[in-house]
Amino acid sequence: MKISKNRFLSWCCLLFISFVFAQNHLDRSLPADSYFYNPSINTANQVSFPNGSTSTSALQSMINSLSNVGGGVLTINAGTYTLGQIHLKTGVHIRVHPDVVFKTSPMNALFRVGYDNNFENVSNWSFQSTNGEKFTFDFSDMQPNDGIRAFQLGNTTNFRLADFVVLDNYTKFNAVSSGAVGNTNEPAKFASFGIIENLDIKKAHYGYGLTQNQVIQNMLFRNLSGEGGVTLRLESGYSGLADLYVTDKTAIIDNVYGRNISCTNGAHAVMMSPHTITQGMVDVRDISGVSCEAVVSINFGFLSKDKGQSDANGNAINGHSAGTFSEESVIANVSATYGVKAQVRAARLRHIPCALRNYISSDKNLDDESYQAPALALFIIWL
DSSP states (O other), X not given: OOOOHHHHHHHHHHHHHHHHHHHTGGGOOOOOHXXXXXXXXXXXXXXXXXXXXXXXXXXXXXXXXXXXXXXXXEEEOSEEEEOOOEEOOXXXXXXXXXXXXXXXXXXXXXXXXXXXXXXXXXXXXXXXXXXXXXXXXXXXXXXTTOBOOSEEEOSEEEEEEEEEEEXXXXXXXXXXXXXXXXXXXXXXXXXXEEEEEEEEEEXXXXXXXXXXXXXXXXXXXXXXXXXXXXXXXXXXXXXXXXXXXXXXXXXXXXXXXXXXXXXXXXXXXXXXXXXXXXXXXXXXXXXXXXXXXXXXXXXXXXXXXXXTSBOTTSOBOTTOOOOXXXXXXXXXXXXEEOXXXXXXXXXXXXXXXXXXXXXXXXXXXXTXXXXXXXXXXXXXXXX
16 A cells, blocks of 8 residues: 555654553663762862953863862853863863853864863763853854854763753754764774753754764753754764774664753754664653654664765665664653744655645745744654
8 A cells, every 4th residue: 555655654653652662661760860970079179260361271271270180160250251162171060150151153163072182081070050040152143054063072971061052043063962083993982971951052953953962872861942953863874983883883872861852943852863873772751842843753774875885776885784773762752832933854845735835935944954834743753
């Protein structure tokens, strides 16, 4: 029997939910916060910024000095700071006043962790507000498709990143990203054991959004929200990572938990796509979307001819194979609210019912990748 794409997507959604219940993985308990983040904070060492200067070099010097004496607490006082790239260090716990605004120019990331000193591990650190209220990264003056991240995570463990909003303008790259780093012929290094929570983004690009995770393990994502884009993206599509995985099977997404993830007027609250990697367990619950292309998108593993993973006939080459996520994974407690301001890519506009197509914008959004259009589905699951 021939099945239309819309009916196929609905059928897949029901199959997936039934499968999860059959496996009884819904009984899994969320580990305690201390499993993900168990800091040792040297409160004897406390400094404040600014300390006579607001320059990038002054802040970097303060972070380096604090790490070199066994760590401590660095408080960033209220104000607007226009900075170049900063590298966080082991043992430094940064507390940011909620009236702080960080600004910068286009580059790969404003704050980097685990990239400095030949990808030296950075552990036992945090970057959060002084009182739980959100401070701000203001990228609103950048042009759509400029490249910028607030944070880029590499070789790092035992951390907490929390309490900020990103004022975006449809720029490239996710506000927070994680990936594999290291040197040739060495095991990959990547972020593990951490908590990322209480974050928000405005005016995010359809193809990006709040968080992008190529590889990450033993992680809790909690209370994340986004306007536009994807709020929690678990996708390993980078060709360098795929090539590395042929010989190093450690660099995977595994033991990742998400709670209270939402998206408004965007693509997806949660997106999962394994590409060519056999991923581990993902457990995300309490997911909501308002006027989204689909609240949850789950893609099949697939090979790319352009990345040298398949031949012209679609057969696997160069040691690659289609990826999967573990059968122990759970997506649960998902809700959707219909709206007509979703970000929808051109290829999916044909799934909008004819009676609603007058709500599709005539021009692309500023991200140059999506159209404003009616929401499509609770789930999109490609098998």
